[in-house]
Amino acid sequence: MARNPERRTALLDAAIDVLARDGARGLTFRAVDAGAGVPAGTSSNYFADRDDLLTQAGTRIHARMVPAPETVDAAMRPEPSRELVTELMRWLVRRIAEERTGYLAMLELRLEATRRPALRAELTRAVRADLEENVRFHQDAGLPGDADTVLVLYLAMTGLLLEHFTLPGVVSEEELDRVVETVVNAIVPAGVR
Known part of the structure; x- marks a missing residue:
């Protein structure tokens, strides 16, 4: 090789x-x-x-989608709150939009993984590790909610991103920020730690 x-x-x-x-x-x-x-x-x-x-x-x-540590540090300067979680989810959407090609390619890989056990095992490992890292980050940062909060946010945002990038007319660009806020407010109630 x-x-x-x-x-x-x-x-x-x-x-x-x-x-x-x-x-x-x-x-x-x-x-x-x-x-x-x-x-x-x-x-x-x-x-x-x-x-x-x-x-x-x-x-x-996955490597292309990981934000630079200094960018994460800047994003985490505000006090941990539901509002910060909303801003982080908006930031996630912007980052994915900047990496639209990678996101669409990942969707293709996920579909292909249904037919290729080795690919499925590797993607499962990578996504599971990312999810566990997100839970650790969320909890270490003192953001409201627990591991289940992070899991549900992940699933909700994955669905929102799927709709937005494959069928952009379902959730328009103008509606996106409002929908992200609605998702966070539904999953992370005010005052929850």
């Missing part, structure tokens, strides 16, 4: 673009090579097979 990390990253970013644009069925080594602007056959030197490419693309999507 080839060891040029910059080229591997470029190939994975091209794979994410292909997944978002053409779906999992369109993800071929040839499409990735074309998307990365490299000679045909290059991606087959970096990935053992299509399953390896899919799994590594999922890992790359």
